[in-house]
Every structure is written in structure tokens, then in C-alpha cells.
Amino acid sequence: xxLSLTSITAGYGDRMILDRLDLDIAAGQRISLxxxxxxxxxxxxxxxxxxxxxxxxxxxxDGAPMKGLAPEARVRHGIVQVPxxxxxxxxxxVEKNLRVGAFTRRDRAGVEQDLDRYMEKxxxxxxxxxxxxxxxxxxxxxxxxxxxxxxARPKLLLVDEPSLxxxxxxxxxxxxxxxxxxxVSVVLAEQNVRMALKVTEEAVVLSQGAILQRMxxxxxxxxxxxxxxxxxx
Amino acid sequence: xxxxxxxxxxxxxxGSIYALIALGYSLVYSILNLINFAHGYVIMVGAFVALALxxxxxxxxxxxxxxxxxxxxxxxxxxxxxxRPVRHSNRIxxxxxxxxxxxVLAAGAQLIWGPEVHAFPxxxxxxxxxxxxxxxxxxxxxxxxxxxxxxxxxxxFLHRTRFGIAAQCVCQDLATAQLMGIPVNLxxxxxxxxxxxxxxxxxxxxxxxxxxVFIQMGLxxxxxxxxxxxxxxxxxxxxxxxxxxxxxxxxxxxxMTAGSAYRDGVSLAIIVLVLLLKPxxxxxxxxxxxx
Ligand SMILES: Nc1ncnc2c1ncn2[C@@H]1O[C@H](COP(=O)(O)OP(=O)(O)OP(=O)(O)O)[C@@H](O)[C@H]1O
Ligand SMILES: [Mg+2]
Numbered sequence: 001x002x003l004s005l006t007s008i009t010a011g012y013g014d015r016m017i018l019d020r021l022d023l024d025i026a027a028g029q030r031i032s033l034x035x036x037x038x039x040x041x042x043x044x045x046x047x048x049x050x051x052x053x054x055x056x057x058x059x060x061x062d063g064a065p066m067k068g069l070a071p072e073a074r075v076r077h078g079i080v081q082v083p084x085x086x087x088x089x090x091x092x093x094v095e096k097n098l099r100v101g102a103f104t105r106r107d108r109a110g111v112e113q114d115l116d117r118y119m120e121k122x123x124x125x126x127x128x129x130x131x132x133x134x135x136x137x138x139x140x141x142x143x144x145x146x147x148x149x150x151x152a153r154p155k156l157l158l159v160d161e162p163s164l165x166x167x168x169x170x171x172x173x174x175x176x177x178x179x180x181x182x183x184v185s186v187v188l189a190e191q192n193v194r195m196a197l198k199v200t201e202e203a204v205v206l207s208q209g210a211i212l213q214r215m216x217x218x219x220x221x222x223x224x225x226x227x228x229x230x231x232x233x
Numbered sequence: 234x235x236x237x238x239x240x241x242x243x244x245x246x247x248g249s250i251y252a253l254i255a256l257g258y259s260l261v262y263s264i265l266n267l268i269n270f271a272h273g274y275v276i277m278v279g280a281f282v283a284l285a286l287x288x289x290x291x292x293x294x295x296x297x298x299x300x301x302x303x304x305x306x307x308x309x310x311x312x313x314x315x316x317r318p319v320r321h322s323n324r325i326x327x328x329x330x331x332x333x334x335x336x337v338l339a340a341g342a343q344l345i346w347g348p349e350v351h352a353f354p355x356x357x358x359x360x361x362x363x364x365x366x367x368x369x370x371x372x373x374x375x376x377x378x379x380x381x382x383x384x385x386x387x388x389x390f391l392h393r394t395r396f397g398i399a400a401q402c403v404c405q406d407l408a409t410a411q412l413m414g415i416p417v418n419l420x421x422x423x424x425x426x427x428x429x430x431x432x433x434x435x436x437x438x439x440x441x442x443x444x445x446v447f448i449q450m451g452l453x454x455x456x457x458x459x460x461x462x463x464x465x466x467x468x469x470x471x472x473x474x475x476x477x478x479x480x481x482x483x484x485x486x487x488x489m490t491a492g493s494a495y496r497d498g499v500s501l502a503i504i505v506l507v508l509l510l511k512p513x514x515x516x517x518x519x520x521x522x523x524x
Contacts, residue, residue: 049412075414087409089402091469100402103395104414152414 001027001062001078001155001185003048008057010047017043017209020057025156030179030186032196032217034230035206041189042084043209045158048187049081050074061156076104078155084189085164086141088148090134094125097133097144101151111151118147121177139170146174156185163192175199193230197221205230238367240485246373247442248481249380253435254454255461255473256387257308257428263404263468264421265320267328271311272432273455274335274342279304279433280440280450281346284353293356301433307338308429309422317418335451343448350447353440376438383434384474387427391470400424404468432458453497460500463507466514475516 003025011017017040025031033041046052048059050071059066061077069077088097098118102111119126122143128136133144142162149157159178163171171192178186179199190196197203197217205213205226213220220226258272283300287293315334319326359372391397402410403420411417436454440446457480462468465476480500487495507514 051408051411071411072414072416075412080414081412083409083412087406089405089409091405092398092401096398100398100410100413100415103399148413 002060003079003156003185004058004060005044005048006058006060008047008054008059010043010052010054011209012052016055018047019209021209021211023204023211025185025187027155028183028185029202030181030200031188032193032200032203033187033189033206034193034196034203036230037191039206040209041206042160044206045081045160045187045189048074048156048158049079075152075154078153079158080149080152080154080156081158082145082149082160082162084160086138086145088133088136088141088144091132093130094133094136094144095129097148098125098151101148102153104152110153114151114153118150122147139166139173142166142170142174143177146177150181150184154184156187157181158187158189160189161191162188163190163195171195235367239369240489241482242369242373242377244482244485245478246376246380246481247484248478249377249384250435250438250442250477251457251461251480252474252477253380253383253431253438255458255465255477256384256470257424257430257432258455258458259462259465259468259470259473260400260404260424261428262462264407264424265316265327267324267331268459270328270332270455271315271334271338272308272428272458273453274338274451275307275311275429276304276432276436276454277446277448277451278307278338278342279429280353280436280446281342281351283433283437284351284440284446285346287354287356293354297434297437300437301430304429304433304436305426306429308425308432311338312422312425317421335455339448339451342451346446346448348448350445352444353437353446355441355444357441372442376442379438380435383431387431388470390427396420396423456497456504457500460503460507462514464503464514466516469514469516472514472516476514479515 005021005023007020007022009016009019033044035041047054050066050069054067061079064077066074089100098115105111119129124140125144125147133141136144162174166174175195175198178188188196188200197220200217203215203217203220204211254276258269261269261272279300282303283297286296286299311334315330316327319330357372357375359370361368362371362374391400399415400420400423402413402415403417407417436450461476461480462473464479465472465474480503483503484496484499487499
């Protein structure tokens, strides 16, 4: 898998947020997008999934141009997002939520296997398999949302603000799981900088829709200027 | 006693018709989060089509089936012309365009079939049937049976098939459904089509039960679908069903106590009361995370 954003301009209506932004992600890479409120993290994810149109520049995934493809078509290419705020289907059972994640897949046996695998990995999902997903706690819903996205067997997993509204224990569980994934590239948009840098190898620092820095997470943690702005010293 | 039981069965039968009409309405409502004024008009046209086909000598079952298909097609057309272009606009815009589509359908139907009330062929025998010492109307029983079969089929489709579950996802959270790879436009068209199909089946039964087809059925059907769906909780399949049954019973009770002039006021009263007292409907789950 390879993703390249080349000089993309995108935003909402007439208001452009990203201005000629470049970003490349290679196979198996895990990258954090770091930035304050409104820096443009979610906007980058939306441009990649096709939730907002790209007005200038180009996004290519595995060499194929994504221009004009709706989000559902990009899922078939292997781009899957865990939306911010979880957004499980509240009235569907936990199990059906997981199955919906595999909507684009045709390999029935593989789907059953994966279903079993994620229920094994997260016993709470098995225990509550038949309950409406809306009845789960916030943390459980986040686990479900991540597992549901993985049910698609994505090549590229985009995760938007998974720590939002979770207890510290749940944040640990979700992040250590994201950090343990293999065989999938991950882009993690996150305000919880410490956690994000722990589970990704690289980080991109954004401000006002532009990339300020891109470097390894370990290096960034040593950067005094960065620590002052994003970690409070 | 007999009298009450007979009225009860009539109420349930009428209610099952409303359930059929409300199902499609409720599903569409939950996708767009708006009052689909066009729904009643679409199925009114379907009822006229059924009448025309029957008068042309086509046997009842194929005639009604074709009319239901016509309803599905018209509903799809309404979606394409009046909704899709404005789906991302402010909520009020699709509502007005729905009303506009309904008025166009009403005007078109009036041009073809005229403003008068037409009698509808009585295809279902209306004879007294005795069950356990109680006399019921065969018509009510057959209507109830037909409605239940259709509701059960729709429920199976919606809850057990891949396509149906995808439709539920689109209803519950369109943007997320799209992120799961669900082809939302296709699903929305299909939901409209199913709503049109079931709705016309309901409209034909309605026409038989009241022995009438007329242009104003459009607004009347929208109002009843709206009331039934509100009562049961918008967007919920079982809610729309039970809402329909309850509406039928409430109407029958109103007719028994106050007279038949009060029948059509019941749905309006229900809409107002539900909005005021229980906006999520009687069985409505707290509407989770709908923004
Ligand atoms: N739907 C929208 N319509 C208009 N402007 C928007 C919309 N969503 C975001 N914006 C604007 O785009 C800019 C970038 O927002 P974005 O959501 O990408 O930030 P973010 O980095 O994800 O922030 P946060 O950490 O708060 O989620 C902000 O100025 C925001 O106000
Ligand atoms: Mg964001």
C-alpha cells in the first residue's frame, strides 16, 4: 500500500483549510497527526476518505487516483476510517455492527474467522454480541468501532480522535491495540499527544492546515519547542 | 360484547393498513430526518393505477402487483428528482421539495382521474365469519392477513438480508454507513422503492376498506403515516408497525364514541400530542446520537 497526497487543497464550501499540502505514507507505517483544535487533522482524514472534495492537487492510493471516488468506493480500495465520536450503529447488535464492517468483502469464511478473532481479542464484544451497540459504554463503543473498521481488512486505517471521552484505562487499551496492529498502515489524528506518540513511529505536526514538522515520534519527544507547545513543557 | 370485539378487529385491520403505509414513510424519514410529504401522494397515484388496471380487465393479483411496482418506480423518481439534489441542503429545503413533488403528483392525478371520489372494486368478500362464537367481518380478517404477511416479509428483508442491514445502517447513520463501504445512494433509492411498494399495497387495501379512491387520499395518507410513525417512534420498523395498529384502534374508538366525522382528526391529534409529550414515540429508544 502507498498513499500520496500531492499539493492538495481542500476545505468546506469556499473555505479552504488545507493549502497545497503534501503527505506520503508507506506500507505498514503508523503516523500520528498532531495539532491543536482546528489544526486540520480531521480535514486531512476527510480528504483521504473522500468525505470532502479535493479542489486542487491529487490523492493517489496504490497509484490509483482517488479523484471523484465516493467514500464507499475508497473502502473497496482498502481505505477505512474509524470516525471521530465512534459512531457505531446504535440500534444494530454488536455482532451486526462487526459484520457491517465487512460489507465490501466476499470471503464468507474469512469474515467469520475475523469476527471470531475480534471477539476473542475483545471479550466484551462477545459477551454483549447480541445487545444493541448503543447500549455499550463509550470505551466499549470505541473498541467496537475499531474492530468494525478492521473487519474490512483495510490496507490503510484512519482513526480520528479515539481518546475522545474515554477513561484513561480505556485509552490505554485502545491505543495499545492500535500500536500492536501489523499489516496495516495507520494514520492517527489525536490531541492526546503522549499516547499518540507512544503507539506510532512517526508524527506530523499540523498548524492551520499546514505541516510544520514531520519526524520520528522519538525525535519529536526530544524536541524542546514541540514539548513546550504540545506537552506543556 | 360481540359488537366491541368486531370493532376491535376492524380497528386492528385498519391499523395494519396504516402500518403498511407508515413503514416506508418511517424509513425514509429516518434517512433524511424530514417529513416526507410526497409519500401519501405517491401511494395515492398507485391506488389509482390499481383501479385503472382493474378497470382494464387485468386480474386482481397482477393488477395490484403492477400498481405496487408503479408506486416503487414513482417513489424512486421522487427521490432522484426532488431529494437527491437537495439532500445536503438545510433541512427545510428537502421538506418543501417533497411537498412540491406531492402537489405535482396530486395535480397530475387530478388531470387524469378528476377530482371526484371513485368507488373501488370490492375484491375481498365482506361476509360475517363466526370464530369462537364471535362474528367478525371476513374483509377485516383478510386485510389483516395480507398486511401481516407483507410486514413480515419486509421485516425479514430488513433484518435478515445483507441489503436490509445496510439499509438500517444508512437510516441510523448515513455518513458512517458510507465509511463502511455501503453504497448509500443505491440503498436510499431502494428504501424509497420498498416504501412505495408497501405503501401502494396499503393504499389499495385502504381503498377497498373504505370503498373509495380520491386525490385527497394523498394528504390523508401522509398524515396517517406520519401519526403512526410518530406514535411508534420515527425510524423504527416495529415502532411504525405498532404505531399503525394503535392509530387504527384509536380511530375506531373515536368513531364509536364521537362519530365517523372524527376519524381523520385522530391522526392530527396524535401528531400534536406525541410532539408535545413524547417526541421519541411510545416505544422510541432515546434517539441515539442523531445530529
Ligand atoms: N464541517 C465543517 N464546515 C466548515 N468548517 C469546518 C468544518 N469542519 C471543520 N471546519 C473548520 O476546519 C478547520 C480544521 O478543522 P478540523 O476539524 O480539521 O480540525 P482538527 O485538527 O481535527 O481539530 P480537533 O482536534 O478539534 O478535532 C477548523 O477551522 C474548523 O473550524
Ligand atoms: Mg478533529
